[in-house]
Amino acid sequence: MSAVRVLLVDDQSLFRSGLRTLLSTQPEIEVVGEASNGQEALAVAAQTRPDVVLMDLKMAVFDGVSATRRLRVQLPQCRVVALTTFEDDELVFEVLRAGAVGYLLKDTPVARLVEALLAAARGESVLQPSVASKVLAELSRLSSQPAPAPDSVLSRLSERERAVLQLVARGASNKEIAAALFLAEGTVKNHVTSILTKLDVSDRTQAALRARELGLV
Numbered sequence: 201m202s203a204v205r206v207l208l209v210d211d212q213s214l215f216r217s218g219l220r221t222l223l224s225t226q227p228e229i230e231v232v233g234e235a236s237n238g239q240e241a242l243a244v245a246a247q248t249r250p251d252v253v254l255m256d257l258k259m260a261v262f263d264g265v266s267a268t269r270r271l272r273v274q275l276p277q278c279r280v281v282a283l284t285t286f287e288d289d290e291l292v293f294e295v296l297r298a299g300a301v302g303y304l305l306k307d308t309p310v311a312r313l314v315e316a317l318l319a320a321a322r323g324e325s326v327l328q329p330s331v332a333s334k335v336l337a338e339l340s341r342l343s344s345q346p347a348p349a350p351d352s353v354l355s356r357l358s359e360r361e362r363a364v365l366q367l368v369a370r371g372a373s374n375k376e377i378a379a380a381l382f383l384a385e386g387t388v389k390n391h392v393t394s395i396l397t398k399l400d401v402s403d404r405t406q407a408a409l410r411a412r413e414l415g416l417v
Contacts, residue, residue, distance in 0.1 A: 203230040204230065204252060204317055205249070207232060208233070208234045209254065211260060222310050237267075238270075246275070251320075251321045254283045255267060255295075257282055258286065265298050273371075279321060280298075281301060281326060282302065283306060284303075287305060293405060297371060297408065301320050301326065302327060304326065353398075356399075361394060364377055364391045364395060365416060368395070368411070369416060
């Protein structure tokens with residue numbers, strides 16, 4: 201099995217250097233590049249085509265959430281794992297909504313980090329235990345709400361709304377959806393509002409979860 205190709209994104213060069221040194225001792229991991237902000241990450245990822253991006257979240261120029269959202273559109277096969285010092289509920293759900301498959305803290309042991317990178321490359325979710333409990337609680341809350349039968353739900357959506365919903369579920373922003381579907385951003389916003397109403401959900405996270413339940417992604 202070939203090594204998992206990893207891109208390191210963090211605005212602290214000393215941290216990146218230390219992390220590269222640690223990961224370079226692991227035969228299962230190949231660090232293929234580094235970036236100091238989200239904008240650089242997009243450029244380096246386009247060149248190196250990593251399997252997994254370890255993404256810091258709070259960076260100047262272009263933050264990790266925005267970069268994650270763009271990466272999921274630019275390189276759909278690339279997995280993003282947030283690696284941060286912050287365990288803020290809003291930040292957790294924001295980056296997961298953007299398309300990250302994992303959320304770890306920077307004090308994660310190296311062995312656990314390597315396991316997470318390998319799991320992420322397989323498409324598995326990798327979450328800090330405390331973060332996982334937050335996500336499970338939210339999923340439990342959402343699942344307690346009765347969902348209409350898939351056929352009846354999908355019949356409410358137009359073909360265009362289904363296309364928009366698929367991209368929402370992949371973490372794309374309205375601007376990115378507009379570019380992908382050749383629509384005006386205002387038109388996409390109207391479609392998203394209509395989708396939320398028809399699915400009887402209150403935000404994009406719930407809409408994305410419903411899309412997965414319906415088999416659209």
